[in-house]
Amino acid sequence: MTDSELARNDGQQFDRLPATPADREVEGRASREEVVDWWQERFGVAPETFENVTFWEKGSGKIWAFNADLPSPVRVEGLGITVLRTRQEHWKPTTTGVKRFGREATANVIELEPAEAAAFAAGHDQQLDRWDGDWGYLIAAHELAGEREPIGVGLYLHGELRSRVPKGYQEELAVLE
Structure with missing residues (x-):
């Protein structure tokens, strides 16, 4: 898919993160693999911690975690908890994300x-x-x-x-x- 064929981010809906960077359809959107890898590399949180968690983006780089599976996209105001801010030079975990997954951190x-x-x-x-x-x-x-x-x-x-x-x-x- 060329850059001109990539879908656009819609800040009015939740879109599930693609499984891998190769599956990316929206330019700049993180993938599930990248999010899980980031938590593991930065904080030592084991990938298994996120086994039943789906990741979603609403807006530009606000990543949400939800402990269930839904069809994508979803037009609701909130879905689970915010866990990470991407689309900036350094990804930033949220306080809510740290309170939820930080107990598993080893680094x-x-x-x-x-x-x-x-x-x-x-x-x-x-x-x-x-x-x-x-x-x-x-x-x-x-x-x-x-x-x-x-x-x-x-x-x-x-x-x-x-x-x-x-x-x-x-x-x-x-x-x-």
Whole structure:
């Protein structure tokens, strides 16, 4: 299929992501394979995690995950949860996506101390020089009831962890020492 024959993105409907890049009919649209590979490469989330999940795009690069199968396209306002923003230089996971799939992550997860977690959840940026992993988008997490719990998406650059927790998700956490 030539570029001129490619279909156009319709921001008024959900379209299922193609299985592979070779199946792509809309220029710039991510494929299911690319989305699953990205979660695995960036965060170590096993592909099996997404076995029963279908991926959809609505708008330009807003990827949604849905735990069921529907015919494509679908004209509804919402379908599952937003998990990823593509069609930009660096793909960005959403807070909702991290809260849903971040427990399975084995890479690029920064575990925060209670006071750091409280500041992060409230939307505050902070200096954290101890991180020695990749720069870029990280999953910020803290321990809750003996388990690692994702708080949201952080952007780590030059020793600073920038909270990317949207205002609607920001919360005040009690700091227990």
